[in-house]
Amino acid sequence: KNEVEQSPQNLTAQEGEFITINCSYSVGISALHWLQQHPGGGIVSLFMLSSGKKKHGRLIATINIQEKHSSLHITASHPRDSAVYICAVRSTGAQKLVFGQGTRLTINP
Amino acid sequence: EAQVTQNPRYLITVTGKKLTVTCSQNMNHEYMSWYRQDPGLGLRQIYYSMNVEVTDKGDVPEGYKVSRKEKRNFPLILESPSPNQTSLYFCASSLWWGGRNTEAFFGQGTRLTVV
Numbered sequence: 001k002n003e004v005e006q007s008p009q010n011l012t013a014q015e016g017e018f019i020t021i022n023c024s025y026s027v028g029i030s031a032l033h034w035l036q037q038h039p040g041g042g043i044v045s046l047f048m049l050s051s052g053k054k055k056h057g058r059l060i061a062t063i064n065i066q067e068k069h070s071s072l073h074i075t076a077s078h079p080r081d082s083a084v085y086i087c088a089v090r091s092t093g094a095q096k097l098v099f100g101q102g103t104r105l106t107i108n109p
Numbered sequence: 110e111a112q113v114t115q116n117p118r119y120l121i122t123v124t125g126k127k128l129t130v131t132c133s134q135n136m137n138h139e140y141m142s143w144y145r146q147d148p149g150l151g152l153r154q155i156y157y158s159m160n161v162e163v164t165d166k167g168d169v170p171e172g173y174k175v176s177r178k179e180k181r182n183f184p185l186i187l188e189s190p191s192p193n194q195t196s197l198y199f200c201a202s203s204l205w206w207g208g209r210n211t212e213a214f215f216g217q218g219t220r221l222t223v224v
Contacts, residue, residue: 031211041217042199042217045213045215088213095157095159095165097154099152102151
């Protein structure tokens with residue numbers, strides 16, 4: 001079992017829909033990252049969380065440390081949100097990020 | 110502008126021909142790392158560096174070398190590339206490793222094909 005599990009693996013929605021991507025992890029962490037990767041493009045860090053909730057524009061990220069779970073929400077989704085979204089955790093005691101497999105999001109106009 | 114710069118973005122090479130992928134950051138970050146991304150396997154760490162002259166192996170270090178002679182640069186060296194090193198490579202940096210509020214910055218990626 002992977003240390004970081006994302007769901008769903010693929011998600012297709014219509015423009016304007018509310019999107020939720022989930023991330024569960026099994027290790028102790030000091031922080032959790034949500035990353036965005038466009039096709040053929042680099043990786044951009046959207047959020048880094050160690051507790052609670054963060055909001056940036058139409059994106060909201062939450063984390064529940066006790067349940068070892070995080071969610072990324074996109075409100076009023078737009079085709080330009082189409083990308084792969086990756087959850088990554090900083091495991092305590094290891095100098096590396098552990099990545100989920102990614103969620104491929106497609107927003108149709 | 111704060112950034113991590115990788116070069117080249119695309120590279121096709123032949124088996125056994127030594128190559129170097131450069132990575133440079135302009136944020137005075139202590140921590141730098143290399144990852145490879147493969148379909149179905151996701152991102153995996155190759156090597157990392159906690160500071161100048163301090164490097165260590167990640168999960169998949171075989172066939173790679175790194176050096177950290179200056180804080181800003183962290184090149185990835187493939188002494189004798191093989192086709193199984195065909196992959197998308199990312200360099201990343203952050204201010205330092207231990208804190209809860211240290212953002213990670215990624216380069217644009219290098220798509221390497223070894224034939």
